[in-house]
Amino acid sequence: MATGTIRIRKATLHDLEQVTEFTHDTFSWGDYLPQAWARLVESKRGDLLVADVDRQVVGTIRAGFLGNGEAWLEAVRVRHEFRQRGIASLLIQAAHARAIKKRCRVIRLETYVHNIPAHRAFEKIGYRPQIEYSMLEAKTRAGELDFARTAKLTDMDACLEMWERSWLKRFTKGLVPADFGWRWWEFTPGRLRQAIREKRVYLAPQEKMPRGFMITRLRDSFEVTVMVGAPRAAMKLFDAAKILAANAEQENVYWLAPHIARAKKWAADAGFAPDEDGLLIYACEL
Numbered sequence: 123m124a125t126g127t128i129r130i131r132k133a134t135l136h137d138l139e140q141v142t143e144f145t146h147d148t149f150s151w152g153d154y155l156p157q158a159w160a161r162l163v164e165s166k167r168g169d170l171l172v173a174d175v176d177r178q179v180v181g182t183i184r185a186g187f188l189g190n191g192e193a194w195l196e197a198v199r200v201r202h203e204f205r206q207r208g209i210a211s212l213l214i215q216a217a218h219a220r221a222i223k224k225r226c227r228v229i230r231l232e233t234y235v236h237n238i239p240a241h242r243a244f245e246k247i248g249y250r251p252q253i254e255y256s257m258l259e260a261k262t263r264a265g266e267l268d269f270a271r272t273a274k275l276t277d278m279d280a281c282l283e284m285w286e287r288s289w290l291k292r293f294t295k296g297l298v299p300a301d302f303g304w305r306w307w308e309f310t311p312g313r314l315r316q317a318i319r320e321k322r323v324y325l326a327p328q329e330k331m332p333r334g335f336m337i338t339r340l341r342d343s344f345e346v347t348v349m350v351g352a353p354r355a356a357m358k359l360f361d362a363a364k365i366l367a368a369n370a371e372q373e374n375v376y377w378l379a380p381h382i383a384r385a386k387k388w389a390a391d392a393g394f395a396p397d398e399d400g401l402l403i404y405a406c407e408l
């Protein structure tokens with residue numbers, strides 16, 4: 123084992139080989155990091171860092187910048203034989219320094235609810251758990267989408283009002299899945315406007331006053347990231363999501379929902395079941 127000093131520096135494409143070496147078994151399903159490495163090295167929306175000891179890469183981390191003063195911490199990995207020697211703590215502090223430089227006021231991350239070493243490492247630096255989210259899954263169905271419509275910019279006020287009154291806002295501290303990647307961010311009017319422009323927001327039912335809205339995203343799968351409104355309207359929107367996902371040639375549709383009784387009831391009523399382990403969202407003021 124190397125004994126030299128730990129250096130933290132910007133990651134390069136040359137680090138990929140070593141990173142692949144120690145991340146292939148990070149989680150039971152493997153790790154996304156080697157595939158994402160080149161993109162993350164090039165990305166202007168975040169800083170990818172590595173820790174090295176005598177030129178051996180022993181850890182990685184990324185501070186992503188989401189706008190609105192929000193940073194996102196990800197890709198926190200330490201080579202097995204170097205764990206519990208304070209390397210994650212050093213990497214997290216270095217990532218914080220980058221985020222502060224970018225004028226971020228808060229930094230957040232997600233981790234599996236059962237990942238105790240990660241909880242310890244983050245809590246030690248001052249992170250506190252905010253909300254648990256789960257990925258829920260249902261089968262899609264073919265059909266006509268005549269009971270939901272895409273939102274227009276003129277629906278903004280109605281949507282914002284429903285959001286303000288929603289249990290989703292109350293229980294999640296306003297944190298919802300972001301538009302890209304496994305990231306969470308604050309629900310803001312600007313982000314809602316962007317989603318409306320991209321035709322990812324749907325309203326139900328087609329009455330004068332909308333009674334509910336959902337925000338969707340299509341990545342590898344079709345996902346509902348925000349579901350707000352009266353229960354009957356929500357059930358119509360879940361049904362709409364199943365049809366939209368089928369139209370996008372998907373077999374399954376997903377809802378990213380907070381792990382609370384109200385969401386479980388909606389999921390059961392709409393035929394959604396948990397897909398995998400829960401995710402805990404942590405936050406730390408900078």
Ligand SMILES: CC(C)(COP(=O)(O)OP(=O)(O)OC[C@H]1O[C@@H](n2cnc3c(N)ncnc32)[C@H](O)[C@@H]1OP(=O)(O)O)[C@@H](O)C(=O)NCCC(=O)NCCS
Nearest residue numbers: 198199200205206207208209210211232233239240242243
């Ligand atoms: C989580 C991880 C990054 C921690 O890295 P690390 O370099 O071992 O962490 P540190 O040495 O800086 O430890 C920080 C604190 O967490 C605690 N900790 C770390 N691993 C622990 C473990 N397995 N069990 C209990 N506590 C642990 C340490 O004891 C330390 O607290 P202390 O100083 O009060 O003792 C590392 O275990 C890892 O790479 N895991 C796999 C990838 C992963 O899960 N990343 C997080 C995904 S979000």
